[in-house]
Amino acid sequence: MALIFSPSAGSAEEKVTFAFFARGWPPFEMVVDGEPRGAAVDLFNALMPNNVDAVVEMMPAPRLVLKNSGKPMFVRLTARKWMGPKYNCLWSVPVVAIRTVLYSSAQKPVEYSGADSLKGLTIGCIKNYAYPEVQSLFDEQKAIRYDVNNETLLLRMVKAGRVDVAVLADVSAAWMVRGTKGLTAADFYVAKQALAFVELQFAFNLDESWQKQMPTLNDTIRKRQADGTIDGIMARYK
Numbered sequence: 496m497a498l499i500f501s502p503s504a505g506s507a508e509e510k511v512t513f514a515f516f517a518r519g520w521p522p523f524e525m526v527v528d529g530e531p532r533g534a535a536v537d538l539f540n541a542l543m544p545n546n547v548d549a550v551v552e553m554m555p556a557p558r559l560v561l562k563n564s565g566k567p568m569f570v571r572l573t574a575r576k577w578m579g580p581k582y583n584c585l586w587s588v589p590v591v592a593i594r595t596v597l598y599s600s601a602q603k604p605v606e607y608s609g610a611d612s613l614k615g616l617t618i619g620c621i622k623n624y625a626y627p628e629v630q631s632l633f634d635e636q637k638a639i640r641y642d643v644n645n646e647t648l649l650l651r652m653v654k655a656g657r658v659d660v661a662v663l664a665d666v667s668a669a670w671m672v673r674g675t676k677g678l679t680a681a682d683f684y685v686a687k688q689a690l691a692f693v694e695l696q697f698a699f700n701l702d703e704s705w706q707k708q709m710p711t712l713n714d715t716i717r718k719r720q721a722d723g724t725i726d727g728i729m730a731r732y733k
Contacts, residue, residue, distance in 0.1 A: 508546055508547060508548040509546075509547055509548065509568070510547070510548040510550065510567065510568065511543070511547055511548070511549060511550075511568040511569070511570055511699070511705075512550050512551070512552050512567065512568065512569050512570070513531075513535070513536065513539045513549070513550070513551045513552070513569075513570055513571070514552065514554050514557030514558070514560050514561070514569045514570065514571050515531040515535075515536070515551050515552060515553045515554060515557060516553075516554070516557050517553040517554055517555050517557075518555070520533075520535075520667075521533070521667055521670055521671065522534050522666065522667065522670035522732040523535040523572065523666075523667075523732075524536070526553070531551045531553055533732075534591075534666075534728060534729060534731075534732045535571075535572040536551055537728045537731075538572060538590060538591070538725065538728055539551070539570070539572070539697075541719065541724060541725075541728060542590075542697075542712075542715055542716060542719060544711075544715070557569075557571055558571065558573075558578070558582070560700060561578075561582050561584055561698055561699070561700045562581065562582060562583075562700070563700050564583075564700065564701045564702065565700075565701075565702050566702060568699060568700060568702060568705055569699070569700050570697050570698065570699045570700075571697070571698050572590065572695050572696070572697055572698075573695060573696070573698050574693045574694060574695055574696070575696065575698075576693065577693075578698065582698070583701050584698040584699060584700065584701065585698070585699040585700075585701055585702070585705055585706055585709060586696050586697070586698055586699075587696045587697040587698075587699075587709065587712055587713055587716060588696065588713045588716050588717065589694035589695065589696050590694075590695055590696060590697060590716055590725065591694075591695050591725060591729055592692050592693065592694045592695070593664050593665060593666050593667075593692065593693055593695065594664070594665040594689040594690075594691070594692040595626075595628070595662060595663070595664060595665075595689060595690040595691040595692065595693075596662075596663060596664075596665045596668070596685050596686060596689050596690065597613075597660050597661070597662060597663075597685070597686035597690060598649075598650065598653050598660060598661045598662075598663055598668060598683050598684070598685055598686075599653060599659060599660045599661075599683065599684050599686070600653055600654060600656060600682070600683065600684065601681060601682055601683055601684050602656075603656070603659070604684035605659060605660050605684070605686060606686050606687065606688070607686040607687075607688045607689075607690065608688060610628065610629050610631055610632050613629060613632060613638050613660065614632065614637045614638060615637070615638065616638050616639070616659040616660055617638070617639040617641050617657075617658045617659050617660075618632070618633075618638050618639065618640055618641065618658065618659065618660055618661070618662060619641050619643065619649045619652055619653060619658035619660065619661035619662070620640050620641065620642050620643075620649075620661075620662055621642070621643065621644070621645070621646065621649070622642040622643065622644055623642075626662055626690075627691075628690040628691055629662065629690070641657075641658050646661075646663055646664075646667055646668060646671050647671050647675055649661040649663065650663075650668065650671060650672060650675070650678055650683070651677075651678070653683065654678065654682045654683070660686075662690065665685075665689075666729070666732060666733065668685075669732075669733050670732050670733070673733075697712075
């Protein structure tokens, strides 16, 4: 991911730090044997130019460093809608997209065609997450919201029939099904129509010198999308 430092400047390597969420965001950010790993780290390393010192640092609250202006430079792979107006960041072009999808049991599949198609169902959600596409159902008591703390538990509940459907991010859900004992893709049905999708972009803290490099970075991202590099990285996590 990253930043382009002009060779004509004649300076030593510039440093940019990927602000890694220490508590994890599988499969984008995962701590494996004490080291930061995941799709976001792979994308960061693949898209960072050679003349930039690219490092990864684990942090308990990584978004906070993006509020600062000027160096040192930090970056995250995130979505604009998740950041809010308090963050005045430099944004790359979209890198990858994730979809919000509906998981149901393969024994009792549920299709999605808008909020009304879920009337009367118990919908598994992650506690404190907002789901605007189906919020009207909860507000009008046309469906039951059942909150849990993590996606793996939601998937187990879907398989066991304790909730009718679960609202999940496609990449994360597929990764957890693949890596969780007792779960297989055959246990679930994924509705053909997504509820929503969001584009993940690199967000940097504001700095004038980095701003000048964004066109080159964006060009690199587009090239790596066209040549299959980014798809190849994401395929490892599906």
